[in-house]
Amino acid sequence: METMEVSQQQQVLKKEDPKISKYLKKTLLLLNCAMLAIGNCGGPLLMRLYFVRGGNRIWFSSFLETSGWPLILFPLAASYFYRRRNKGGGDSHDATRLFVMKPLVFVACTIIGILTGLDDYFYAYGVSRLPVSTSSLIIASQLGFTAFFAFLLVKQKFSSYSINSVFLLTVAALMLGLHTSGDRPANESNKQYFIGFFMTIAASALYGLVLPMVELTYKKAKQAITYTLVMEMQLVICIFATLFCTIGMLINKDFQVIPREAREYELGKIKYYVVVTFSTIIWQFFFLGSIGVIFYGSSLLAAVIITTLLPVTEILAVFFFQESFKTEKGISLALSLWGFASYFYGEFKASNRRNQSPNPKNPHQHHPPSLYV
Numbered sequence: 001m002e003t004m005e006v007s008q009q010q011q012v013l014k015k016e017d018p019k020i021s022k023y024l025k026k027t028l029l030l031l032n033c034a035m036l037a038i039g040n041c042g043g044p045l046l047m048r049l050y051f052v053r054g055g056n057r058i059w060f061s062s063f064l065e066t067s068g069w070p071l072i073l074f075p076l077a078a079s080y081f082y083r084r085r086n087k088g089g090g091d092s093h094d095a096t097r098l099f100v101m102k103p104l105v106f107v108a109c110t111i112i113g114i115l116t117g118l119d120d121y122f123y124a125y126g127v128s129r130l131p132v133s134t135s136s137l138i139i140a141s142q143l144g145f146t147a148f149f150a151f152l153l154v155k156q157k158f159s160s161y162s163i164n165s166v167f168l169l170t171v172a173a174l175m176l177g178l179h180t181s182g183d184r185p186a187n188e189s190n191k192q193y194f195i196g197f198f199m200t201i202a203a204s205a206l207y208g209l210v211l212p213m214v215e216l217t218y219k220k221a222k223q224a225i226t227y228t229l230v231m232e233m234q235l236v237i238c239i240f241a242t243l244f245c246t247i248g249m250l251i252n253k254d255f256q257v258i259p260r261e262a263r264e265y266e267l268g269k270i271k272y273y274v275v276v277t278f279s280t281i282i283w284q285f286f287f288l289g290s291i292g293v294i295f296y297g298s299s300l301l302a303a304v305i306i307t308t309l310l311p312v313t314e315i316l317a318v319f320f321f322q323e324s325f326k327t328e329k330g331i332s333l334a335l336s337l338w339g340f341a342s343y344f345y346g347e348f349k350a351s352n353r354r355n356q357s358p359n360p361k362n363p364h365q366h367h368p369p370s371l372y373v
Contacts, residue, residue, distance in 0.1 A: 025296055028227070028292070028296055029292075029293065029296040029297065031292075032288075032289045032290075032292030032293045032295075032296065033289065033293060033305055034289070035285040035286070035288055035289030035292070036285070036286060036289030036290050036292075036293055036302070036305055036306070036309075037289070037305075037309055037312075038282060038285045038286075038289075039282055039283055039284070039285035039286020039287070039288075039289055039290075040286055040289075040305075040306055040309045040313070041309055041312050041313050041316060042278075042282040042285075043065070043279070043282050043283045043285075043286050044127060044132050044135065044136060044313060044317075045132060045313070045316055045317065045320060046275055046278055046279045046282060047061055047064075047124065047127045047279060048127055048131075048132045048317070048321065049275055049320075050275055050276070050279065051127065051128045052321065053265060053266040053267050053275075054261065054264055054265045054266045055261060055265065055272075056128070056261070057249075057252070057254045057257060057258070057261065058121065058124050058125050058128055059121065059124075059245055059248035059249045059252050059254050060249055060254045060258065061124040061127075061128070061279075062117070062120035062121040062123070062124040062245045062248070063120075063242060063245035063246060063248075063249055063254075064276060064279040064280050064283065065120045065123075065124070065241075065245075065279075065283045065287075066116065066117070066120060066237075066238040066239075066241040066242045066245070066283065066284075066287065067238075067242045067245075067280050068238075068280035068281050068283060068284035069234075069235055069238035069239055069242060069284070071281065071284050072231055072234060072235045072238070072284070072288065073235070075231055076228070076231050076232065076235065079227075079228045079231070080098060083228075099232055100223070100226070100228055100229055100232065101229060101232045101233065101236070102221070102222065102223050104220070104221065104222060105217060105221045105223070105229070105233065106236060108213075108217040108220075108221075109217065109233050109236035109237050109240070110236065110240050111213075112210055112213050112214060112217070112237050113236060113237040113238065113239065113240025113241045113243075113244070114240055114241070114244050115206060115209070115210055115213075116207075116210055116237055116238075116240075116241040116244075116287075117240065117241035117242070117243070117244025117245050118206065118244065119203050119206040119207050119210060120241060120245060121245065121248065122199045122200070122202045122203035122206060123199075123200065123203035123207075125195075125196060125199040125200075126138070126196045126197070126199045126200030126203055127196075127200075128196065129192055129193055129195065129196025129197075129199075130193070130196045130197065130200060131317065131321070132313065132316075132317035132321060134197075135196075135200050136310055136313040136314060136317065137172065137310065137314070137332050137333065137336070138197065138200045138201060138204060139200065139203075139204050139306070139307075139310075140169045140172055140307050140310055140332075140336050141169065141201065141204045141205075142204040142205075142207055142208045142303055142306065142307070143165070143166055143169045143208075143300075143303045143304060143306075143307045143339075144166050144167075144169060144208070145204060145205045145207075145208025145209065146207075146208040146211050146212060146299055146300055146302075146303035147162070147166045147300060147303070148208070149208055149209045149211075149212040149213075149299075150211075150212040150215070150298070150299050150300050152212075153212040153213065153215070153216045154212055154215050154216050154219060154298075154299070156212075156298065156299075156300055159346045159350060160346070161342050161343060161345055161346020161349070162300070162342075162343055162346055164339070164342045165304070165339040165340065165342040165343035165346070166339070167339075168335045168336070168338050168339030168342065169307055169335070169336055169339040169340075171335055172331075172332040172333070172335035172336045172339065208303065211290070211294060211299035211300075211302055211303060212299040214233070214291055214294050214299065215294050215298055215299040217233070218294070218295065225295065227292070227295065230291055230292060230295045231288070233291065234287060234288050234291045237287070237291075238284075238287060290302045290306070293305060304340065304343050304344075307336060307339070307340060308340050310333070310336050314333060
């Protein structure tokens with residue numbers, strides 16, 4: 001029965017005007033790219049602002065990354081009422097269901113959510129010890145990890161350009177491990193700095209695994225993959241990531257410390273809660289945008305876009321926090337931009353080849369992601 005329902009929904013999708021579908025796909029992809037850009041650039045800056053002005057609760061900071069999940073309930077409610085209005089009287093059972101997610105997908109999202117919570121802690125620890133410009137460049141190594149796990153889990157295809165891109169971006173991140181002592185914030189020991197450095201590497205590797213796991217869930221789900229389901233998946237992932245971080249906060253007694261930390265915050269109590277509130281909102285843009293880009297493209301495309309935003313985060317960090325921008329960072333940034341250009345040049349050429357020689361035998365064949373189709 002489940003297979004028959006999926007088949008019927010796919011037949012409905014086939015009847016859509018291909019021009020409209022293509023237009024909507026590009027529009028929604030760009031919308032998710034915009035959300036990913038806002039979250040990827042704004043999230044680290046707000047997190048660093050929390051730490052440099054007196055905040056020091058790492059579990060609380062990691063909690064903020066996913067605790068904005070109630071915001072997803074609004075578009076989900078709109079989707080539910082839209083489905084009921086348009087199909088409520090028909091034969092579609094999904095139209096009357098509050099949630100369309102099935103148990104297999106729920107279990108997968110639960111596991112991904114716990115891993116995301118652990119990744120949030122690694123990342124928050126790294127940002128608490130490192131300048132934003134340094135942590136952002138380290139995160140560039142995420143593309144290499146994503147490429148590796150995407151190859152293992154979802155059989156991601158690689159061209160010489162994408163391999164070159166992954167290599168350059170990985171080398172760019174590793175370069176930051178050299179001559180970093182001068183970049184260490186004041187009153188921070190070498191041990192603390194390097195723990196932060198390696199925790200950020202761990203966060204990069206773990207999220208490099210999470211992105212392909214989301215794509216694998218799409219492929220293995222025994223139901224039609226709609227954007228409503230994508231939002232539900234993000235909701236479940238964030239709930240379990242938040243629960244994971246909440247347990248850490250309870251053990252670390254963060255809830256008792258937060259009121260005192262707010263009173264002692266350098267910018268004042270009100271601005272403390274403003275920073276906290278906007279952090280939860282901005283990070284939701286990141287997670288919803290990333291899972292949407294995977295839906296309309298792939299996990300590798302999401303990782304490439306995250307890396308692409310690196311120069312923007314770099315410039316904003318130098319501007320807002322007066323962080324240094326030394327020679328090794330400049331070289332690392334140049335390699336990152338070179339890797340980004342290599343990837344998208346390869347995608348552009350691959351897109352042209354697909355447009356010139358379509359495969360009529362298998363019109364639903366999965367191709368590597370591209371912004372040009």
